[in-house]
Amino acid sequence: GNRRPSTMSDAVEAIFGAIFIDGGFEQAQTVIIRLYEPMLSQLTAATLGKDAKTMLQEVLQSKHFGLPSYEVVDVKGAAHEQEFVVEAVISKLGVVTTGVGRSRRQAEQEAAQKALTTEAIKNL
Incomplete structure (x- = not known):
């Protein structure tokens, strides 16, 4: 089950939650932006949300x-x-x-x- 997307997403959510509890909103925001910014910067209006x-x-x-x-x-x-x-x-x-x-x-x-x-x- 450790390869299931739902399990992986639950684990990442738990990590972000732990960072939030330990370091506060700004620290969690910094980590999330650092991890997701490369992917988010490649999104275009044509592909946003479309598989x-x-x-x-x-x-x-x-x-x-x-x-x-x-x-x-x-x-x-x-x-x-x-x-x-x-x-x-x-x-x-x-x-x-x-x-x-x-x-x-x-x-x-x-x-x-x-x-x-x-x-x-x-x-x-």
């Missing part, structure tokens, strides 16, 4: 293409350590990308992200 599947869908729909299809092509590992392999297919553009993740959703997101970087999508 790869949403961005891919918006690009395709803006050019009057259908939605990509996502298909689980393989599942590896024991039930508690499964790894999903998903293909994203955009038939009309001849785009097929593969994503791998600890969940189907994570694998779909990776496949969508790879699709966004293909020449076919960039040239729309």
Whole structure:
């Protein structure tokens, strides 16, 4: 369970809470800004709050293409350590990308992200 995003986020929240209790608001704010500023500075209005599947869908729909299809092509590992392999297919553009993740959703997101970087999508 130590690799689950929810467990990791709970741990980080606890650390920030401990810093707040020990050093006060300003100290917690300083630590949080130092950790997150590099990521926050890279956000753009176009991508703010949007995941790869949403961005891919918006690009395709803006050019009057259908939605990509996502298909689980393989599942590896024991039930508690499964790894999903998903293909994203955009038939009309001849785009097929593969994503791998600890969940189907994570694998779909990776496949969508790879699709966004293909020449076919960039040239729309």
